[in-house]
Amino acid sequence: MKEGVIFTLFLIFLTSVCDTVNQLFLKSAINSLPAPSGNILKIVKFILKLILIPRVWISLLFSITSLCIWLFVLSRADLSFAFSADSMHYILIAIASRFILKERVSFKRWLGIVFVVIGIVIISFS
Amino acid sequence: MLKKKLTLKIILFLVFSDVLETLIHLCFKKSAMAHDYFDVNNLADGVTFLSGVFSSPFLWLGLFLVLLTFVAWSTILSKIDLSVAVPIASFSYILIPLTSAIFLHESVSLLRWVGVFFILIGVVFVSLSSGEKEGVL
Numbered sequence: 248m249k250e251g252v253i254f255t256l257f258l259i260f261l262t263s264v265c266d267t268v269n270q271l272f273l274k275s276a277i278n279s280l281p282a283p284s285g286n287i288l289k290i291v292k293f294i295l296k297l298i299l300i301p302r303v304w305i306s307l308l309f310s311i312t313s314l315c316i317w318l319f320v321l322s323r324a325d326l327s328f329a330f331s332a333d334s335m336h337y338i339l340i341a342i343a344s345r346f347i348l349k350e351r352v353s354f355k356r357w358l359g360i361v362f363v364v365i366g367i368v369i370i371s372f373s
Numbered sequence: 374m375l376k377k378k379l380t381l382k383i384i385l386f387l388v389f390s391d392v393l394e395t396l397i398h399l400c401f402k403k404s405a406m407a408h409d410y411f412d413v414n415n416l417a418d419g420v421t422f423l424s425g426v427f428s429s430p431f432l433w434l435g436l437f438l439v440l441l442t443f444v445a446w447s448t449i450l451s452k453i454d455l456s457v458a459v460p461i462a463s464f465s466y467i468l469i470p471l472t473s474a475i476f477l478h479e480s481v482s483l484l485r486w487v488g489v490f491f492i493l494i495g496v497v498f499v500s501l502s503s504g505e506k507e508g509v510l
Contacts, residue, residue, distance in 0.1 A: 274450055282451040294447055314401075318426050319413065321405035325479045327470035330398055334466065334492050337499070350454050359498030366491030373485035 251323070252371055256332060258320050263336035265313035267343050272306035274348060331370045337363050383452055387462045390445045393438050395468040400435030402477060463496045 276297060283293035297303055320329050341360050344350040404426050413419050426432055449458050470489055473479040 273447075277447065277450050280451075283448075290444075290448055293451065294444060297447060315423055318401060318405045318432075319419075319422065321402050322408050322422070322426075325473065326398060326402040326477060327473040327479050327481045327485060330469045330473075331466060331485070331489055331492060334463070334495075337495070341499075344454070356499045359495040362495030362498060363492050364495075366488045366493075366495060368488075369491060370485050370488030373482050373488060 255320060255324050255329070256371060258316055259329060259332045260335060262313045262316045262320065263333060263339055265309045265316070266336050267339040269306045269309035269313065270340060271343055271347060272302045272309070276300040276302040276306070278348075328370060328373070332367055334363050335367055379453065383449060386445055386449050387458070388464070390442050390449070390462055391465045391468065393442045393445065394462070394465045395472055397435045397438045397442065398465075398469055399472055399476060400431045400438065402473075404429035404432035404435065406477075463493075466492055466496065 279300065280293065280296060283289040317329075338360050341352050341356060345352040407429060408422055408425050413422055446458075449462075466489055470479075470481045470485065474481045
């Protein structure tokens with residue numbers, strides 16, 4: 248593993264944390280509204296209502312931060328490496344879904360996450 | 374509140390968001406490539422880097438596609454759990470190395486494909502568990 252890889256992985260970890268926080272805020276905002284059923288018009292209305300929730304704006308702030316770090320990562324790493332390594336957000340999202348959103352995360356899902364981790368370790372050496 | 378049913382419509386939405394995601398990352402990479410290995414040592418360098426990248430039309434095309442994905446994702450997340458939606462939307466893990474090799478001429482080594490393969494197995498495991506009754510771990 249080259250020295251720069253650790254730094255790149257750290258930056259990708261930062262974007263993953265931002266992305267996870269972003270998704271949590273978005274999901275929690277969406278959960279506060281009744282799910283739209285069926286036609287496009289209802290979905291558009293749903294999104295307009297969603298934009299009025301402050302949590303969606305916090306979510307947006309985190310995605311902008313994530314984007315800036317991500318662009319910096321892309322300026323010095325292969326896309327095929329950076330994007331694959333970015334799969335570490337699965338791990339963060341599973342943990343956050345389990346402990347913050349209180350969703351159930353099954354054994355199989357945790358097993359899947361272990362494979363994702365192995366995959367990331369392998370590409371870090373490639 | 375159980376929201377776990379994966380209908381064909383939701384899967385189509387997820388595939389659509391996969392393709393969008395691939396295009397987004399190709400656009401972002403294109404915009405960042407113009408500033409390869411730009412040294413950022415302080416805040417001013419960071420601003421110079423970002424203003425350079427943000428003046429690329431590819432970046433804005435990417436951002437427009439992000440907006441489209443946001444609409445698709447908002448719909449998806451209102452129907453199924455986040456921990457189900459995210460893994461299934463992950464076929465871009467194959468699409469991106471593939472398109473990076475074809476369009477960006479990156480050399481994707483066998484070892485990297487092996488890593489991608491592991492990530493995919495992980496993803497399949499995570500999505501297989503979506504239809505079951507699950508216990509709290």
